[in-house]
Amino acid sequence: MAQIFAYITYKGSVADDSALELLAAAKKIDAAAKINAVVAGSGADLNAVCTAMAASYNEVWKIDNAAMAYPNAEVIRKALVNILPAGSIVLMPHDTFGMDLGPGLSIKMNAGFASDVVGIEGVDANALKLVRQEFGGQVSTHVTCDISGGAVITLRPGSFQADESKSAGGQVVDKSANAGDLTVGRKFLEVVAAEVGDVDITKAEVLVSIGRGIEDVENIGVAQELAEAMGAVVSCSRPIVDAKWMEKSRQVGTSGQTVKPKVYMAMGISGSFQHLGGIKGNPFIVAVNKNPKAPIFQVADVGVVANILEFMPELTEKIKEM
Amino acid sequence: MEILVCVKRVPDTSENEISVAGDGKDIQRDDLVYSVNEWDNYAVEEAIQIVDRAGGNVTVVTVGGDDSEEILRREMAMGANNGILLKDDAFEGSDGKGIATILKAVAQKSKYDLILTGAQADAGAAQVGGMLAAMMDLPYASLVNKIEIIDDKKLKIGREIEGGNQEMNEINLPCVLSIQTGINEPRYVGIRGIRKVASVEIPTYGAGDLGLAASAVGVAGAKVKKIDYFVPVLGDGAEMLEGSNEEIIAKLIELLKAKGGLK
Numbered sequence: 001m002a003q004i005f006a007y008i009t010y011k012g013s014v015a016d017d018s019a020l021e022l023l024a025a026a027k028k029i030d031a032a033a034k035i036n037a038v039v040a041g042s043g044a045d046l047n048a049v050c051t052a053m054a055a056s057y058n059e060v061w062k063i064d065n066a067a068m069a070y071p072n073a074e075v076i077r078k079a080l081v082n083i084l085p086a087g088s089i090v091l092m093p094h095d096t097f098g099m100d101l102g103p104g105l106s107i108k109m110n111a112g113f114a115s116d117v118v119g120i121e122g123v124d125a126n127a128l129k130l131v132r133q134e135f136g137g138q139v140s141t142h143v144t145c146d147i148s149g150g151a152v153i154t155l156r157p158g159s160f161q162a163d164e165s166k167s168a169g170g171q172v173v174d175k176s177a178n179a180g181d182l183t184v185g186r187k188f189l190e191v192v193a194a195e196v197g198d199v200d201i202t203k204a205e206v207l208v209s210i211g212r213g214i215e216d217v218e219n220i221g222v223a224q225e226l227a228e229a230m231g232a233v234v235s236c237s238r239p240i241v242d243a244k245w246m247e248k249s250r251q252v253g254t255s256g257q258t259v260k261p262k263v264y265m266a267m268g269i270s271g272s273f274q275h276l277g278g279i280k281g282n283p284f285i286v287a288v289n290k291n292p293k294a295p296i297f298q299v300a301d302v303g304v305v306a307n308i309l310e311f312m313p314e315l316t317e318k319i320k321e322m
Numbered sequence: 323m324e325i326l327v328c329v330k331r332v333p334d335t336s337e338n339e340i341s342v343a344g345d346g347k348d349i350q351r352d353d354l355v356y357s358v359n360e361w362d363n364y365a366v367e368e369a370i371q372i373v374d375r376a377g378g379n380v381t382v383v384t385v386g387g388d389d390s391e392e393i394l395r396r397e398m399a400m401g402a403n404n405g406i407l408l409k410d411d412a413f414e415g416s417d418g419k420g421i422a423t424i425l426k427a428v429a430q431k432s433k434y435d436l437i438l439t440g441a442q443a444d445a446g447a448a449q450v451g452g453m454l455a456a457m458m459d460l461p462y463a464s465l466v467n468k469i470e471i472i473d474d475k476k477l478k479i480g481r482e483i484e485g486g487n488q489e490m491n492e493i494n495l496p497c498v499l500s501i502q503t504g505i506n507e508p509r510y511v512g513i514r515g516i517r518k519v520a521s522v523e524i525p526t527y528g529a530g531d532l533g534l535a536a537s538a539v540g541v542a543g544a545k546v547k548k549i550d551y552f553v554p555v556l557g558d559g560a561e562m563l564e565g566s567n568e569e570i571i572a573k574l575i576e577l578l579k580a581k582g583g584l585k
């Protein structure tokens with residue numbers, strides 16, 4: 001089997017949570033293989049991450065270049081194409097970086113590509129059998145990816161239990177000299193921090209969170225009344241912010257806020273992984289949705305199949321009567 | 323600026339319950355409501371706004387069947403100037419790379435300054451834009467939520483990254499960008515607007531017209547093959563509250579009290 005590489009992302013001097021999830025996933029592709037890591041960046045932070053990863057990976061391929069001080073996927077893609085052996089299998093997280101790097105890398109490596117993979121079921125001949133989800137998680141699908149010419153696979157964060165065994169006793173191998181020409185047509189300028197809003201939903205103990213099921217901006221009052229009666233704060237899913245019905249600071253999810261409430265009321269929210277990725281601390285989740293098959297019911301503690309526009313006012317009423 | 327926007331016809335997940343068809347080979351497609359992929363609608367709106375500022379034309383293109391013509395007309399009713407339908411039996415069973423190969427062929431028939439895709443479509447793959455850019459050797463940026471024109475050679479763009487932070491970049495034209503929702507507020511299309519473009523001719527090209535070998539696309543060219551669909555089981559699932567509304571609410575209030583959800 002081809003050599004498997006895990007592409008490690010990091011912030012400061014600390015590897016991303018995905019770093020050891022990729023290791024677990026790699027072992028599902030081939031339990032006997034010695035798995036390598038590849039890390040690109042610059043300076044002391046990069047060195048620290050490489051050293052830490054050597055405990056878990058057989059070889060840690062380090063690519064140190066000032067052009068990678070910020071992880072510009074276009075630059076990193078060029079370096080990887082020059083450095084990784086043809087036919088390699090490359091794993092990376094399905095996050096905003098992996099989405100930027102993965103598809104183009106697969107083309108340049110002439111390799112297969114599968115993204116947002118949530119399960120790995122093994123290899124039969126050259127067909128790697130994978131599990132993905134479609135339609136916002138309403139259905140799952142098995143796909144096979146031909147890995148005879150290598151593959152680039154992005155894995156959904158949190159889908160594989162991190163391999164903490166740290167038993168590789170590996171070494172760092174400096175590949176910086178092989179990075180080659182890194183000129184690209186895209187230049188990183190700066191990161192602009194998300195706006196801070198009037199309410200901090202990350203501090204709330206109880207959230208009444210509304211999704212596209214609220215149907216109209218006029219109906220948001222219904223959720224506000226319920227939140228008031230409960231002593232809760234209103235948060236929302238992304239489409240509500242896209243429609244400019246609520247401020248971005250109220251959005252729960254990977255591209256919004258990470259919340260840690262005691263109770264989370266998901267009202268007309270389907271339960272996409274990007275939304276769920278913003279809910280931490282194992283809260284008590286109540287889901288109300290008119291679709292009995294909505295994926296949110298798989299992760300909620302309690303579910304009600306109902307129209308939220310009828311259900312919320314009734315619940316508010318009863319709470320007020322208490 | 324000449325802008326090409328790639329659009330896909332997809333089942334509207336906020337309108338439909340998606341379930342697996344009897345043989346597991348596909349989803350139940352009878353009675354599904356279809357629409358333009360949400361992300362693509364933002365991409366078309368952005369293209370129209372750019373052309374309003376800088377001049378030029380917006381062309382929308384899709385790989386699909388005869389049914390896909392309706393989404394091209396919808397986007398033309400929004401303000402796109404031209405539509406192109408790419409249709410051929412040989413395209414069926416294409417994987418992401420196959421779709422990108424087909425789109426590349428049409429993109430190269432004309433000269434575009436900017437190519438836009440949605441960040442992702444119904445399968446959540448988020449692959450076609452990045453593949454197309456790499457195939458055409460054009461610069462690429464994904465999840466774009468802001469576009470400013472610097473001059474006819476460069477754009478300043480924002481990418482939405484984790485936590486809603488925005489990564490600003492300068493990117494050379496021509497380039498490929500995948501568009502994230504929320505970048506703008508797509509305009510409403512009324513039935514009258516659609517009627518206006520109902521008889522505009524939409525050229526259709528097949529593999530032969532595009533100079534594509536059948537082996538490069540469709541099932542023949544696909545490294546990724548879909549095996550089956552199934553219903554996922556994650557965790558234990560929720561305890562579903564049933565009964566009359568009154569009973570459900572009484573039970574829910576009890577639970578909320580116990581869990582600290584009522585103050």
Ligand SMILES: Cc1cc2nc3c(=O)[nH]c(=O)nc-3n(C[C@H](O)[C@H](O)[C@H](O)COP(=O)(O)OP(=O)(O)OC[C@H]3O[C@@H](n4cnc5c(N)ncnc54)[C@H](O)[C@@H]3O)c2cc1C
Binds near residue numbers: 210214288308441
């Ligand atoms: C890179 C990236 C980052 C993202 N980040 C985030 C993020 O941070 N946060 C986020 O939320 N999303 C995020 N998304 C979007 C995400 O993929 C989903 O599109 C989104 O979460 C869907 O929101 P929703 O559940 O409100 O809408 P939908 O998926 O449309 O679901 C609406 C639900 O409401 C139900 N419903 C409709 N009407 C009613 C009614 N009257 N009563 C009861 N139920 C009703 C429907 O059955 C459905 O289940 C991101 C996407 C990408 C690509």
Ligand SMILES: Cc1cc2nc3c(=O)[nH]c(=O)nc-3n(C[C@H](O)[C@H](O)[C@H](O)COP(=O)(O)OP(=O)(O)OC[C@H]3O[C@@H](n4cnc5c(N)ncnc54)[C@H](O)[C@@H]3O)c2cc1C
Binds near residue numbers: 329442445
């Ligand atoms: C019955 C059926 C069988 C299938 N079998 C397979 C299979 O065997 N293997 C496999 O890999 N896939 C298969 N597919 C998936 C299909 O080929 C996908 O359309 C393809 O993978 C690209 O779409 P995406 O959703 O992955 O695009 P994404 O990369 O998620 O979409 C990003 C953007 O790319 C553009 N785009 C995507 N598709 C099109 C399009 N058709 N026309 C114009 N622009 C587009 C849009 O701008 C979109 O916003 C099958 C689909 C169906 C319906």
